[in-house]
Amino acid sequence: xxxxxxxxxxxxxxxxxxxxxxxxxxxxxxxxxxxxxxxxxxxxxxxxxxxxxxxxxxxxxxxxxxxxxxxxxxxxxxxxxxxxxxxxxxxxxxxxxxxxxxxxxxxxxxxxxxxxxxxxxxxxxxxxxxxxxxxxxxxxxxxxxxxxxxxxxxxxxxxxxxxxxxxxxxxxxxxxxxxxxxxxxxxxxxxxxxxxxxxxxxxxxxxxxxxxxxxxxxxxxxxxxxxxxxxxxxxxxxxxxxxxxxxxxxxxxxxxxxxxxxxxxxxxxxxxx
Amino acid sequence: xxxxxxxxxxxxxxxxxxxxxxxxxxxxxxxxxxxxxxxxxxxxxxxxxxxxxxxxxxxxxxxxxxxxxxxxxxxxxxxxxxxxxxxxxxxxxxxxxxxxxxxxxxxxxxxxxxxxxxxxxxxxxxxxxxxxxxxxxxxxxxxxxxxxxxxxxxxxxxxxxxxxxxxxxxxxxxxxxxxxxxxxxxxxxxxxxxxxxxxxxxxxxxxxxxxxxxxxxxxxxxxxxxxxxxxxxxxxxxxxxxxxxxxxxxxxxxxxxxxxxxxxxxxxxxxxxxxxxxxxxxxxxxxxxxxxxxxxxxxxxxxxxxxxxxxxxxxxxxxxxxxxxxxxxxxxxxxxxxxxxxxxxxxxxxxxxxxxxxxxxx
Numbered sequence: 001x002x003x004x005x006x007x008x009x010x011x012x013x014x015x016x017x018x019x020x021x022x023x024x025x026x027x028x029x030x031x032x033x034x035x036x037x038x039x040x041x042x043x044x045x046x047x048x049x050x051x052x053x054x055x056x057x058x059x060x061x062x063x064x065x066x067x068x069x070x071x072x073x074x075x076x077x078x079x080x081x082x083x084x085x086x087x088x089x090x091x092x093x094x095x096x097x098x099x100x101x102x103x104x105x106x107x108x109x110x111x112x113x114x115x116x117x118x119x120x121x122x123x124x125x126x127x128x129x130x131x132x133x134x135x136x137x138x139x140x141x142x143x144x145x146x147x148x149x150x151x152x153x154x155x156x157x158x159x160x161x162x163x164x165x166x167x168x169x170x171x172x173x174x175x176x177x178x179x180x181x182x183x184x185x186x187x188x189x190x191x192x193x194x195x196x197x198x199x200x201x202x203x204x205x206x207x208x209x210x211x212x213x214x215x216x217x218x219x220x221x222x223x224x225x226x227x228x229x230x231x232x233x234x235x236x237x238x239x240x241x242x243x244x245x246x247x248x249x250x251x252x253x254x255x256x257x258x259x260x261x262x263x264x265x266x267x268x269x270x271x272x273x
Numbered sequence: 274x275x276x277x278x279x280x281x282x283x284x285x286x287x288x289x290x291x292x293x294x295x296x297x298x299x300x301x302x303x304x305x306x307x308x309x310x311x312x313x314x315x316x317x318x319x320x321x322x323x324x325x326x327x328x329x330x331x332x333x334x335x336x337x338x339x340x341x342x343x344x345x346x347x348x349x350x351x352x353x354x355x356x357x358x359x360x361x362x363x364x365x366x367x368x369x370x371x372x373x374x375x376x377x378x379x380x381x382x383x384x385x386x387x388x389x390x391x392x393x394x395x396x397x398x399x400x401x402x403x404x405x406x407x408x409x410x411x412x413x414x415x416x417x418x419x420x421x422x423x424x425x426x427x428x429x430x431x432x433x434x435x436x437x438x439x440x441x442x443x444x445x446x447x448x449x450x451x452x453x454x455x456x457x458x459x460x461x462x463x464x465x466x467x468x469x470x471x472x473x474x475x476x477x478x479x480x481x482x483x484x485x486x487x488x489x490x491x492x493x494x495x496x497x498x499x500x501x502x503x504x505x506x507x508x509x510x511x512x513x514x515x516x517x518x519x520x521x522x523x524x525x526x527x528x529x530x531x532x533x534x535x536x537x538x539x540x541x542x543x544x545x546x547x548x549x550x551x552x553x554x555x556x557x558x559x560x561x562x563x564x565x566x567x568x569x570x571x572x573x574x575x576x577x578x579x580x581x582x583x584x585x586x587x588x589x590x591x592x593x594x595x596x597x598x599x600x601x602x603x604x605x606x607x608x609x610x611x612x613x614x615x616x617x618x619x620x621x622x623x624x625x626x627x628x629x630x631x632x633x634x635x
Contacts, residue, residue, distance in 0.1 A: 104504045107504075108504075113503075113504065115502050115503055115504050117502050122501050122502045122503060124501070124503050138499075138501035138503065140501060140502075151499065151613060152495070153495055153499055153501070154495070155494060155495070156448045156449070156450070156493065156494045156495065157445075157446075157447040157448050207417070209391075209415070210419065211389050211391075211419060211446045211447060212389075212419045212445055212446050212447045212448060213389075213447050216389065216390070
């Protein structure tokens with residue numbers, strides 16, 4: 001009431017002006033909100049549309065991969081040669097990929113393969129013994145001066161540091177060859193020891209005693225004659241770490257007068273070698 | 274009544290009375306073993322015969338079981354050596370109850386690795402330790418994975434060895450690593466003996482400690498799964514991810530981001546199970562970087578604090594942080610370098626040398 005009288009004091013026309021301005025502001029605001037809502041609705045509709053389109057294209061791609069469209073190709077003659085060409089291109093690509101994969105597999109089977117990395121190269125040394133493929137070991141090298149080994153999966157008891165000190169900076173081929181020899185020999189010795197344990201456990205007494213590098217082996221076995229059985233103990237020493245054959249074999253017998261049966265004992269060694 | 278009668282009879286037969294301390298030690302060791310493991314451990318011990326083992330009733334209370342075992346040991350004239358072996362069997366089975374510290378031995382420059390002789394090692398070790406301290410009990414036991422377990426009970430010049438606080442050492446031949454647990458004093462003596470016996474030059478403690486000794490071995494022997502870039506993909510382990518039955522109406526809008534996180538995580542951690550460690554500790558000695566107005570803290574001295582992460586299986590937890598959305602991938606290299614650097618105690622100094630390999634006290 002006081003406000004109205006205050007306005008009337010200024011003049012009726014000015015009051016009317018103020019009311020008009022107020023009404024206009026409200027109208028503008030209403031328009032604004034309405035516009036925003038319309039916008040929102042429009043964008044939602046657009047999203048729906050795009051999703052539908054995407055689904056359509058997805059199904060088209062799927063069908064094309066299965067080859068269904070080719071069957072319907074009778075309707076449009078232009079589509080067919082293009083589709084056939086695409087499929088031929090794909091087949092060619094597939095053949096090339098298979099080829100490359102086979103070549104990489106062949107590299108891997110040779111025992112030494114590698115892949116270039118961002119800062120160097122990662123070698124893979126795969127080991128084998130008499131036709132059976134065993135574990136693979138990896139070596140990640142940084143190519144800079146001096147060449148460094150970033151990390152590796154070589155077991156700790158292989159003398160990697162010594163071989164690296166001798167050959168890594170001067171002759172990488174030699175380094176890799178030496179390391180490969182060591183790893184292959186170790187894998188071979190371990191495989192032989194495992195095979196002996198698994199397949200000849202009937203002959204052996206107790207288990208095989210080995211050390212980490214598998215270069216000293218102890219085992220007990222019995223030799224049976226008509227009269228009695230002689231317990232023998234064999235010790236195999238692999239002096240050369242790059243070979244998988246022993247350099248020294250020592251056989252002891254607990255019985256004194258078994259010396260005459262040494263020939264029997266040496267005959268029994270056949271199943272080991 | 275019959276128990277004491279049996280004891281007297283056994284003593285009369287062999288003319289040997291078992292030492293009271295040995296009897297008590299065996300009794301306490303058997304009491305520690307859980308009921309379902311008792312028969313297995315006694316069989317592994319190979320000290321009591323099969324007939325003797327059959328007389329033990331495993332279903333009575335443990336006090337009685339341990340008493341029966343002690344009586345059988347009396348019949349067989351057990352000495353401290355056999356008692357120690359039983360203790361070693363128990364501790365090997367429950368090796369994850371102790372905290373193990375890793376030590377590394379170094380050779381002097383120019384020495385070649387020689388072939389390892391177990392008998393030689395044992396002899397040199399015993400001789401070195403006994404020359405310094407007469408009152409020690411030393412026992413060895415070899416296991417299938419080329420691990421040599423050594424149990425040492427320490428005494429002093431005037432007292433007998435305390436069997437209840439023995440130290441355990443695990444050594445793999447032809448490796449420079451030794452795993453030691455429960456060591457209180459006498460560390461220099463033990464180190465000297467180890468270095469002498471295994472023909473190395475020096476030994477130092479690595480900043481690597483955990484309860485799970487198999488995981489420690491995986492870390493230092495590099496047996497855990499590392500990722501290497503290779504063209505020849507190794508045969509993938511079967512993953513336990515069953516295809517999720519997701520409602521096809523649910524669309525993953527940030528699938529690409531999730532795949533990126535998965536890929537980065539795999540590059541850093543590898544595919545297999547991580548080694549099990551329980552904590553990682555970072556001792557910070559960096560300067561405080563704060564508002565210039567806070568004069569109190571912008572002193573010239575570094576702001577010292579210690580950050581410790583602990584978890585039943587720390588590395589697996591770190592591996593699952595990024596896929597769970599709790600951290601950005603890739604994780605900070607300070608966390609991911611633990612298996613590679615083979616340490617879980619770090620000292621972080623200022624920018625100049627971020628990870629300085631200095632020894633930390635306990």
